Amino acid sequence: MADHYDVLGVERTATPDEIKKAYRRLARELHPDVNSAPDAEERFKAVTHAYDVLSDPGQRQSYDRGPQAGFGGGGGGGGAQGFGGFGDIFETFFGGQQGGQRGPRSRAERGQDALLRVEVDLSEVIFGTHRDLEVDTAILCETCEGSCAQPGTHEVTCDICHGSGQISRTVRSLLGNVMTSSPCGTCRGYGTIIPAPCVTCQGQGRIRARRTIPVDIPAGVDTGLRLQMPSQGEVGPAGGPQGDLYLEVKVRHHDIFSRNGDDLLCTLEVQMWDAVLGTMTTLKALDGDVEVEVKPGIQSSEVLTIKSRGVTKLRGGGRGDLKIGIQVVTPTKLDHKQKELMKQLASAHKYPAPSLGQFQQGLFSKLRDRFMNA
Structure with missing residues (x-):
């Protein structure tokens, strides 16, 4: 078997970076896609195998010690030099490649x-x-x-690992000869190579x-x-x-409607005289028109509930409700005649004078609470 250092054309003292550069140069030169020489493919495989060994610190150390260290099989002595590292031993006995998935x-x-x-x-x-x-x-x-x-082409069996997807080696340890495995660097553990991607x-x-x-x-x-x-x-x-x-x-x-669970919420502005006298109005809902009855004497923050005009329930079927919060609008711009009519109305009904009372929360706070409880 050719020496891996000779195959890559580097000295035995070459650094990992020098080994990588040599491999890349040879791989570009010998790759079957760019080199049609009869021996290019075999040389490419040899270069790849040599790089797989020398780029791995543990494998390179074992290779440098020679066959007596247990690289690639073989016995011989060696004492403490025969250790491939405690990592290999633990891989073997506690779920490494040897104890895990086998095959490609x-x-x-x-x-x-x-x-x-x-x-x-x-x-x-x-x-x-x-x-x-x-x-x-x-x-x-x-x-x-x-x-x-x-x-027209197909994958072929890797001739480095012979289709196993693994490269095995024997390491001598205090426990005896230990067989460890690592993925094949040529086929990357697949067991096959695709010559023509x-x-x-x-x-x-x-x-x-x-x-x-x-x-x-x-x-x-x-x-x-x-x-x-x-x-x-x-x-x-x-x-x-x-x-x-x-x-x-x-x-x-949405500018008008909001959502609370499966219910739809909105606010309906009612003019003061409609709140006093009552009225019928049509509300353009998201799924069509809704007839809404405003009863006489309705107050701001009251909530009208239209059953089953909300959102369809994600689970369980049926629909939520449409809840309409009332906001009575007080007119701010009245002409002289309208003001006189309002004065006549006020004099005809003896309303109590304004007086202090308990603090009341704002309209939107009231609506929120009533929306939740309606």
């Missing part, structure tokens, strides 16, 4: 989950809505269909593209709610299963 790992992995934020109007929350969302995401490569290889996806089995995702947003959602859409996220490497898509909802502010 799959190229196909689950794709990442994705998070999108979608804004909806308050009117759309009442009955739910539909969206066609345009997203940039990872999709399956149509050229190789996730195989990562150029059409797909040019469309660069051997990834997936590409970035824009796609449309139809989404049905249920009724009753509220700001901050996250909806999970299984298997609508990104396609995984090598055509692996898709991750999940999460939609985070934001309900846009």
